Amino acid sequence: MKKKIKKSWQFISIFLLCNLFAIWIISSKESSYINESMTTHVSHSNSKLEDVMDNYSHSFQLFAYMMTNEIKNHPDPDDIWNYLKSIDHPMLEIEGDTFDGLYMYYKGRYLYSWDTPYSQYESTGYIATQRPWYKAAKAGNGEIVFTPPYMSYANHYILSTISQLQPDGETVFAYDIKMGDIQELVSNLQDFPKEQMMIFDKNGTIIGSSNELYLGGNLYQNLDENKEVLTQAQNALADGQGLNGTEIEKLQEQVDSAQAFYDFQNSFGTSFQTLLNHNKTSQIVKLDGKRYYGYIMQGNEYSFMVLVPFMSMLQDSMQVWLIPLLIVEILLIYILSHISKEMKNRELHAAYIELGQTQRRLEIALNAAQKAAAIDELTGMMNLKSFRKAIAEQLNTMDENEAGILIMIDGDNFKSINDNYGHMIGDEVIKLSAQMIVGRIRTVDLASRLHGDEFAIYVNNTDDYDVAKKIMIDINTSMEKEAKKRNMPSITLSAGAVIAKRNDDYLKLAKIADDALYEAKKTHNGSFHAAVE
Incomplete structure (x- = not known):
């Protein structure tokens, strides 16, 4: 026994x-997988952010081109001021929610596109050459520069200014932008359940966050400094007797945001510094007493922080x-x-x-x-991770003489569907888009919903852009017909495509296809654009 x-x-x-x-x-293998997964996720997100910032710069270049031509033809400051006011509304129609006003320093005068009397600026001692937008432009020496962003509580968005010093060394063009596209981007970049993402600039200011209350908070300030911000907001609200309802609401929003960010920082403790010290390496950290996988990728201008609940990552x-x-x-x-x-x-x-x-x-x-x-839960299509993995396998195993086409797809004016009909109808439009995409490709091809209204297709065994273009035409045609049958709003899908060959890198291909998609999106009517070889 x-x-x-x-x-x-x-x-x-x-x-x-x-x-x-x-x-x-x-x-050990799991740790490597988690770090690689987080790196790929954030690198993809950073690529999308670069697209948004490029879009802002392109918008500004349009304005600068218009002003340069106008100054050449009508150099008088009064004529330029009238011209600024005349293009304010057209620029708003072109740029939509991004646009928030034009102004400039020209021949010693401050000119702007809105209707505020100049005497109002004189009474406050406003001096254009001492403002951040002018100083940033001078320091940029002809480069397009962004001033540090800040939260506009009155308007519920992050504001920044793009400015540029002109060749005469004195004139500066400036363009206020609402950075709502970045917030929308963050909301569409969630790869993991209950993931938190923050995008912050080199000064620590949060310009995009899964929690909107954190917008404008400063990650580089210590707890005492953010406590002072909260105290000042509370005092301003307490002293706001006699203010109108809108002003009180603005002050209350400042208090709510300052309180939420202070609570976050207090709970997060030293974890932020830990992640900074381990740049591009995932670490287990605690938030509200719960374990998260944290990851920071620092950039020259903008950085990302991602927090994924421990169980969400374990499932992944x-x-x-x-x-x-x-x-x-x-x-x-x-x-x-x-x-x-x-x-x-x-x-x-x-x-x-x-x-x-x-x-x-x-x-x-x-x-x-x-x-x-x-699988993407909403549509049943491959999600970004499985699509990326499948493409990588295709690229590594195809023959030297084989090729495929990667198509990046984005809905045109999809935001207006959500705004006018609500998110439930928006989800139905996304599901319809997915059904039309899957129904127009072969069984040997791959299709995925990446984020929000972004999709991708990989067409096997072809390097003919006409094939990809015909697929997109068929999808848009069937989308329109089916939406009418179901009595629901329809959108068009714009697309950018790139030829893929053996051993190509997925992220590089996706970036090229995204650039082509950017060109296609200019018309917002289901256009197709092939990448320039």
């Missing part, structure tokens, strides 16, 4: 030691650790069951039954986890 007990303990010890060793190896990485662990468990049980031949037949039979049941349960859990990790 004692020998049997001793042997059982030996088996248990071997089983535990082997499990510990296997878990150590699997954990399940395919990395569950399969090896399953194999180890099966092998160990199999080996140990053969070693212990002295066991009674009844006990051995029961062990095999239990092994089979355990294996089946693990296989079911694995299949469910793999499916959940690969």
Whole structure:
């Protein structure tokens, strides 16, 4: 009896030691996967941010081109001021929500596009050459520059100014922008359940956040400094007797935002500094007493911080650790069951039954986890991660003479659907778009919903852009017809395409296709643009 007990303990010890060793190896592999996953996610997000900033710069270049020509033809400051006022409304129609006013310093005068009397600026001692937009332009020495953004509580958005010093070394063009596109971008870049993302500038000011109350908060300020910001906002609200309802609402919003950001920083503690010290490396941190995988990618102008709940990341990485662990468990049980031949037949039979049941349960859990990790919940299409992985496999295994076409797709004026009909109808439009995309490609092709109203298609075995263009025409045609049948609003899908060849990098291809998509989006009517080779 004692020998049997001793042997059982030996088996248990071997089983535990082997499990510990296997878990150590699997954990190392899982950590690498998590870091690679976070890096890819943030790199993709950064690429999208660069597109938004480029769009702002292109808008400004249009304004600068118009002003340069007007000054050449009508150099008198009074004529220029009248021209500024005349183009205010057309620029608003062209740029939409991005636009928030034009102004300039020209021949010693401050000129602007709105109707405020100049005497109002004189009474406040406003001096254009001492303003941040003018100083930034002078320091930029002809480059297009952005002034530090700030939160406009009266208007509920982040504001910044683009400015540029002109060749005469004195004239400066300036253009106020609402950075709402960045906030919309953040809301569409969620790769993980309950993920938090923040985009902040080199001064620490948050210009995009999953939680809108954090907008305008400063991550580089310490807790005492942000406590002072909160106290000042509370005092301003308390002293606001006699103000009108709009002004009180603005002050209350400042208090709410300052309180929310202070609470976040207080709960986050030293974790932000920890992430800064481990740039581009995921770390386990705590927020509100809960564990998160945190990641920061610092850039020259703008940086990203992503916080993913521990369980969300565990579910995402399940395919990395569950399969090896399953194999180890099966092998160990199999080996140990053969070693212990002295066991009674009844006990051995029961062990095999239990092994089979355990294996089946693990296989079911694995299949469910793999499916959940690969599928977009709303549309049933491949999600970004599974699409990216599938494309990478295609690029690595195709022959030298083979090619495919990556098409990046974006809905035209989709925001107006959400604004006018609500998000439920918006979701129905997205599902209809997905159905039309899947219905117009072959079984050998791939399709994915990336984020929001962004989709992608990979067309196999072709380098003919006409094929990709015909696919997009068919999709848009069928979208229009089907929307009418279902009595629902319709959108067009614009697309940019690039030819993919063996061993190409997915992120580089996606960036080129995104640039082509940017050109196609200029018309907002379902255009197609092929990348320039």
